[in-house]
Amino acid sequence: MKRISIFNILNVSFLVLISATFLFPLFRMLMTSFSNPDQLGFKSVYLLPVGFSMQAYSYLLSNPMVLRYYFNSVLYAGLSSLCMVLVTSTMAYPLMIPGFRGKRLISFMLVFTIYFGGGLISTYIITGIILHLKDTIWPMVLLGTLSPITVIIFRTFFKGIPQSLTEAAQIDGGGHFWILFRIILPLSTPLLATFVLFRAVGSWNDYFTPMIYVSSDSLYPIQILLRRLVVLMQITDLRYQTLLLQYTKLTPRTVQAAAIIITITPIMCVYPFLQKYFTKGMLIGAVKT
Amino acid sequence: MKEMYRNIRKLLLMAMCIVTLVGLTACTTTPAPTATPATGATIAPTEVAPEATQPGSLIPYTGEQVVYKGFTMDFLVNTSAGNEDKPIVQAYRQMCGNVRIDWDSLPLDDFQQKIKIYFSSGEMPDIVITNNATNLLSQYSSSDIFLDLNQYKDYMPSVQLLAQQLPYIDFFTVNEENERYSLPMIQNTDFVGYGFIANKTVLNQYGIDIPTTVDEFYEALVQVKQADPSIVPFQVLDYSQMSISFKYMFGCSSSTYYDQTAEQWIFQPTMNENYKNSLEFMAKCYEAGLFDPEIATMSQDQGQAKLAAGNWAFTWHYYSSPETSWWKNDPSAMPDLEPMLAPSYDGNSYALMIGSYNTQPWFAYFVSAKVENPELMASLLDFSYSQEVVDLRTWGIEDMTYTVSSDGKKTFVEAIENGTITMRDEYGSFTDGVFGPGVAYGSSDVSYILYPFFREGTTFICNAIRGGQARIFLSDYPQPKFTEEQASEISRITSDLNTYTNENDMKFVTGRLSFSQWDDFIAGYSGIGDINGLLEIYNSAQQFPAVTPSIPDPSLFYGE
Numbered sequence A: 001m002k003r004i005s006i007f008n009i010l011n012v013s014f015l016v017l018i019s020a021t022f023l024f025p026l027f028r029m030l031m032t033s034f035s036n037p038d039q040l041g042f043k044s045v046y047l048l049p050v051g052f053s054m055q056a057y058s059y060l061l062s063n064p065m066v067l068r069y070y071f072n073s074v075l076y077a078g079l080s081s082l083c084m085v086l087v088t089s090t091m092a093y094p095l096m097i098p099g100f101r102g103k104r105l106i107s108f109m110l111v112f113t114i115y116f117g118g119g120l121i122s123t124y125i126i127t128g129i130i131l132h133l134k135d136t137i138w139p140m141v142l143l144g145t146l147s148p149i150t151v152i153i154f155r156t157f158f159k160g161i162p163q164s165l166t167e168a169a170q171i172d173g174g175g176h177f178w179i180l181f182r183i184i185l186p187l188s189t190p191l192l193a194t195f196v197l198f199r200a201v202g203s204w205n206d207y208f209t210p211m212i213y214v215s216s217d218s219l220y221p222i223q224i225l226l227r228r229l230v231v232l233m234q235i236t237d238l239r240y241q242t243l244l245l246q247y248t249k250l251t252p253r254t255v256q257a258a259a260i261i262i263t264i265t266p267i268m269c270v271y272p273f274l275q276k277y278f279t280k281g282m283l284i285g286a287v288k289t
Numbered sequence B: 001m002k003e004m005y006r007n008i009r010k011l012l013l014m015a016m017c018i019v020t021l022v023g024l025t026a027c028t029t030t031p032a033p034t035a036t037p038a039t040g041a042t043i044a045p046t047e048v049a050p051e052a053t054q055p056g057s058l059i060p061y062t063g064e065q066v067v068y069k070g071f072t073m074d075f076l077v078n079t080s081a082g083n084e085d086k087p088i089v090q091a092y093r094q095m096c097g098n099v100r101i102d103w104d105s106l107p108l109d110d111f112q113q114k115i116k117i118y119f120s121s122g123e124m125p126d127i128v129i130t131n132n133a134t135n136l137l138s139q140y141s142s143s144d145i146f147l148d149l150n151q152y153k154d155y156m157p158s159v160q161l162l163a164q165q166l167p168y169i170d171f172f173t174v175n176e177e178n179e180r181y182s183l184p185m186i187q188n189t190d191f192v193g194y195g196f197i198a199n200k201t202v203l204n205q206y207g208i209d210i211p212t213t214v215d216e217f218y219e220a221l222v223q224v225k226q227a228d229p230s231i232v233p234f235q236v237l238d239y240s241q242m243s244i245s246f247k248y249m250f251g252c253s254s255s256t257y258y259d260q261t262a263e264q265w266i267f268q269p270t271m272n273e274n275y276k277n278s279l280e281f282m283a284k285c286y287e288a289g290l291f292d293p294e295i296a297t298m299s300q301d302q303g304q305a306k307l308a309a310g311n312w313a314f315t316w317h318y319y320s321s322p323e324t325s326w327w328k329n330d331p332s333a334m335p336d337l338e339p340m341l342a343p344s345y346d347g348n349s350y351a352l353m354i355g356s357y358n359t360q361p362w363f364a365y366f367v368s369a370k371v372e373n374p375e376l377m378a379s380l381l382d383f384s385y386s387q388e389v390v391d392l393r394t395w396g397i398e399d400m401t402y403t404v405s406s407d408g409k410k411t412f413v414e415a416i417e418n419g420t421i422t423m424r425d426e427y428g429s430f431t432d433g434v435f436g437p438g439v440a441y442g443s444s445d446v447s448y449i450l451y452p453f454f455r456e457g458t459t460f461i462c463n464a465i466r467g468g469q470a471r472i473f474l475s476d477y478p479q480p481k482f483t484e485e486q487a488s489e490i491s492r493i494t495s496d497l498n499t500y501t502n503e504n505d506m507k508f509v510t511g512r513l514s515f516s517q518w519d520d521f522i523a524g525y526s527g528i529g530d531i532n533g534l535l536e537i538y539n540s541a542q543q544f545p546a547v548t549p550s551i552p553d554p555s556l557f558y559g560e
Helices: A006-033 A055-061 A064-096 A103-115 A120-130 A138-142 A148-159 A163-171 A176-184 A186-205 A208-213 A222-231 A238-247 A253-282 B002-028 B087-096 B108-121 B133-143 B149-155 B157-165 B168-173 B200-205 B214-227 B239-249 B273-287 B300-309 B321-326 B374-383 B387-395 B423-427 B452-466 B484-510 B515-527 B531-540
Strands: B061-073 B097-106 B127-130 B194-199 B232-234 B256-259 B264-267 B312-318 B337-340 B350-353 B364-367 B402-404 B410-412 B471-474
Touching (some): A006 A253, A064 A103, A064 A176, A064 A186, A064 A222, A103 A148, A120 A208, A120 B108, A148 A186, A163 A176, A176 A186, A186 A253, A208 A222, B087 B374, B108 B127, B108 B133, B133 B168, B149 B157, B157 B168, B157 B374, B194 B452, B200 B312, B214 B232, B214 B273, B256 B531, B273 B515, B300 B312, B300 B321, B321 B452, B350 B452, B364 B374
Parallel strands (some): B061 B127, B232 B312, B350 B471
Antiparallel strands (some): B256 B264, B402 B410
């Protein structure tokens, strides 16, 4: 019979407590979303909903634009991840090739941008005005695609792949694209999974970029809807209170809670499938011998 | 075999890439203009609409459909389902003809970020309604991104008339070169919807009278505390609301304010003794446990929940909140509330005026200098200031939402009068236009004032002001007219001053700082910002004309 030590008991108890602390707000939000708004009022929700009602979800999901916002969020997350992988890997690969001319210059330019940037207005002028990408999907897909630090991490990982493989591929007549897409990338699954997830989650949670660059309702992601529902009622300045209370109805807490739940659910569903890559992913970028 | 398999895979991959690219191109292609083209583009810039050769309003517009892009805060836009089809909105569209503004909106904080980007980058939608209008005007008027509306004043007869009636419009919007880069959203009535509220259910239980002076107020709070420690004697939404309510009770604020006696601007924390007196009073109440124990840290949501619980004796809030928020879903749970005057200090009971009709505009329209067909935009904007539109916004449609008696008096239909339906929800509302005149005490949606307690509260305060029992205290005294440099300097100085003031405000009230350190606190300002320099700018700038209140007479609107 396996011996259970006191340390194990305390350890597990502590971890359960910590997990509960993190999970409880989410659980409470879930219970609030299923509460009856007429009974809920300003009461607090703990372990069970106050009354029971699916009204909040039916209200949200009856809005035809909700599905459109969802689709947009998925599109931006998927496209931006794909672009990130393509652009970053094609940028990192030549930097790992010995004897590649211009490697130092490109590396310097990459590192330079870590310290110095144009700022929000410059980015907006270039992206929105000069390149005419305002009110399109491209700011959400392309902005942030190439991160210098990600390139450096990719390069470091690629360097860790045995050179004998790439040399063998070259002997067999493989070109650089063949080597990158048929040898390097398939061997970089933990790396790609980790950064695809980071990028997808970042894109999913991003409300600022669409807020700045998009005016059309049909291009908004789900985060904009969430922001509208949740942030609207947090106005404290008296000057706005007069207009606020004249022109709006209070969004029920249940609708706000339901909006939060439907926004985070897809990403939470994706995490378990990529969990196994995290352990390997955590060591990515570590110094390789 | 392997080779064939490899080739098939390559072909499939290429096909997928081509399909994806084609699909993306389709997704991102801007639809070709249809019956409702964007941004007023139906008339080529070199072509002039036939009506444009004749000065005067172009509304109702009979040319081809023109749609302008607008941007504003989302609480100014009615996005409820079916609003566009409702009678008042339909009536407004008919009045305008073939021109309209499609409003894009964002929550306030996001709006403020995006509008700065628009203005800083020089690209903005055709028209925006923004807050903090006078400061934005100071900052960006020289950047040539706004349309000079005075160039089109021949198309704006209503605005010209209104500017004669309300001199402050020109004061704040016309510069020394006689250029007008904005038009204010006019709050055509003084707003007095905030005030102290007494919970008579609690007070009657312990035989406590509604206090009239600050000292009586303190005694009443103590009596409540002694009678039942579980009741919060004074409950508010959060600390900042408490701070505001007590400061105006003492006739002061936390920043610059115009001393009408001395006829000069002063910095209240250092130059008005009442500022210290208000903090001392708050500290005394805090120490005695007369406030919510979590007042310093609680969120607004928590504050709302506590107010809705009704376990308090006095509060200070918007008069409509009990009926539209706290007991909205269960009106029978609402205790017996009574509006009360602010406890008087030094013989003065102050009524906080959040929005005075003839003072500094907070919200304003700005039109892009690149707008197509500016004459039509000017006409549309002007039309929103016309009496026709004001009446439509305020009263609705004759014989549908209101009736007119033989002596010309308007009366809302019974269902609106008794609050069975809300005009905005039932009949719709539109964004363009100004607030209605005094019927609603600052609310252009009559439905709100017809909530019994809101009506009682606002009537009470209006009558108290008109009868001389209460004095007006403006939430923000109208600012002088500053140049761009002055506005920039003020912004630089006041940012740090306000932070220092607000941080120490709470420390004194909660006892973390003793009042024996008051002199040190005052001395600390010299290291924070140049108050003398700030006041010099204020006192040397072009001053706003004297503020004259326009308190509505309740009897004009519902016979009281």
